[in-house]
Amino acid sequence: MEVIGQIESLLALREDARINDKPLLIWEPRPSSCIPTNLQDFFQAVQKVDVFTPNHVELAGVFGHPNSETPSRATVETFALKFLGSGVGGQRTVVIRAGEEGCFIADDQTREWLPAYHEPTRVEGIVTGSSAKVIDHTGAGNAFIGAFAIGYLSTSSIHDAACYGNVGASFAMEQIGLPDLSQSEDGEHWNGADPLLRLKEYRSRLKRSNGGAEY
Structure with a gap:
């Protein structure tokens, strides 16, 4: 998948520049890539990043949820935890941005909705x-x-x-x-x-x- 190649290129550039600190890798997928045929590729790609952060519609789209229907909180949680369970690398964090509903955050210890500021x-x-x-x-x-x-x-x-x-x-x-x-x-x-x-x-x-x- 393209994002894997981009990460490998980034890490190679940092190594060439003798930058030894590990970067915090946050992946926001392109909306057009969030389709069911890419699901297995997504599961592989998230293992290369620290934080996976699609919005709620993009997340649901990867699982075939209709774009015309806003996914419920329960649906967002179910799909987010599938990615967390698949082995997000590094910090093992999934953050789902959900517009007016705020965001859903999940890692090995946390499962929480935070409201939007407005x-x-x-x-x-x-x-x-x-x-x-x-x-x-x-x-x-x-x-x-x-x-x-x-x-x-x-x-x-x-x-x-x-x-x-x-x-x-x-x-x-x-x-x-x-x-x-x-x-x-x-x-x-x-x-x-x-x-x-x-x-x-x-x-x-x-x-x-x-x-x-x-x-």
Whole structure:
């Protein structure tokens, strides 16, 4: 599979450059490759990476789930754990980005849903509309993965990394195009907000929703 060749080339380049540290390898598959005929190739490819992170529709598509139907949380969990059980390499982590439902994270110890930072409106637990803060979803997945990588390298925690990811994605969705970056005496701000304060607020929200459990 193409991704395996890319990983081997990357590692060879690092070896030639005498870079000895092992990289954190995160794989976001191309949407067009997420089809049932590639399932066995996917199972082989995930063994070469540390984190496998399709979105919920891409994940379900590999198993033949219709793209016209949004997979349920139970379906996402079932398919994600199939990949985890197949032997994700390195950090053995699967992160499924699920839009307004937030994300599902799984490793050898963790099985957890984390809500999106901009939580949608719900009626009896069913999503009925987007947050008024959400303008455009374009780029949110990429922002999530970049922030997740920084969070994981900073904390070595899949939970904390997913918090970084959800907060990072929130800035990408608040406008069409890139977030507004500014500097002040207080430090860096995105769309006028301090990203670290937003991360702290998000963690506090999770703490309240989990009955005071510390994160």
